[in-house]
Amino acid sequence: MKFTVGERVYLRVSQPYLKTSDPMPMLRPPDLVSLEETGEIIALLPNDVAAVRFRRGAFLLPIDHLKSEHQS
Incomplete structure (x- = not known):
């Protein structure tokens, strides 16, 4: 799945x-x-990694471990 910053x-x-x-x-x-x-994606990095800001900090996470808020 493709994600975008924000x-x-x-x-x-x-x-x-x-x-x-x-x-x-x-x-x-x-x-x-x-x-x-x-959380909100704040950066998309190489090797299918995203920087995501949550309430308690920003973390590097593999994109395949994320799902969109609008995904059913």
């Missing part, structure tokens, strides 16, 4: 950890983002 998304599956999108990325615990929480 699109609202959910996590499709829970993650074993979350990697921050900071210049010096850190690994964070997975409970910072729930499957019901909506």
Whole structure:
């Protein structure tokens, strides 16, 4: 599925950890983002990775682990 910057998304599956999108990325615990929480794509990166801003931070996530807010 193709995503665009600014699109609202959910996590499709829970993650074993979350990697921050900071210049010096850190690994964070997975409970910072729930499957019901909506985030906004802030950047599309190579290798099918998106930077997504959630309420508790911005994280790098594989695109295949995301689903669009408007997807049924």
